[in-house]
Ligand code: ATP
């Protein structure tokens with residue numbers, strides 16, 4: 001068998017921010033999944049598996065392009081004709097036929113796991129809160145190579161679509177619960193009001209408004225020596241998605257909240273704290289991950 005190295009840590013692929021996950025690292029990701037499932041067991045979340053692409057129209061409608069045009073990965077396809085085939089050679093020559101005939105398609109790469117949920121609920125009237133649990137491979141065209149800032153990463157989210165009051169109460173309770181969970185996992189957690197990296201000249205205004213209204217809270221923990229990163233966020237989008245997608249709750253546009261966990265970052269934080277062999281982690285940490293001692 002080809003030896004991929006001693007390490008159980010993610011393996012580089014020759015491009016920044018894209019890694020392969022070996023079994024030891026994947027075991028930690030699985031533990032995190034069961035840990036989040038245990039946390040979420042007190043509510044009837046419907047579990048949906050989400051593909052890594054989403055309708056471009058949905059993402060445009062949701063305002064993602066205006067806010068983060070730089071992070072969005074688009075899916076293009078060759079739009080040439082078979083008669084242009086002779087000009088395809090050599091395929092990899094930049095400026096050649098294959099490059100020249102690329103056309104933007106109807107899909108983009110999914111930038112966050114919860115967007116498809118709102119589109120799926122479009123035009124519905126909810127008699128009771130919708131509770132959905134989703135996991136997806138996400139893509140963001142991130143510029144930096146700081147530890148834990150990947151371009152392809154997995155996000156696990158708990159989502160509530162309901163009235164404003166329900167969403168705010170739910171997010172506050174979950175935020176407190178997740179903070180306690182990270183402490184049980186031995187992670188030195190800080191909870192901070194945060195903003196998103198909006199693009200363009202209006203970004204300072206958007207960021208200030210987001211902070212003032214406390215729409216986003218981040219849970220930050222050490223990932224490596226000298227590096228602290230957000231491993232989860234608790235978000236409240238007000239009626240943005242309810243209005244955009246025509247979802248109604250309590251006689252008004254639905255409000256939405258989500259709690260999003262970055263699985264790779266969380267795995268890195270746990271490995272940094274307890275070592276890369278998860279079978280030897282302290283019993284109470286494994287118990288907090290939903291497993292037996
Ligand atoms: P950051 O502030 O670090 O850019 P974010 O605020 O953009 O993160 P969210 O959109 O709230 O992140 O995403 C939820 C979670 O997904 C984050 O808390 C983080 O754990 C994870 N995540 C986000 N971006 C990345 C990335 N580029 N690489 C790895 N994990 C990420």
Ligand code: ZN
Nearest residue numbers: 114157258260
């Ligand atoms: Zn979300």
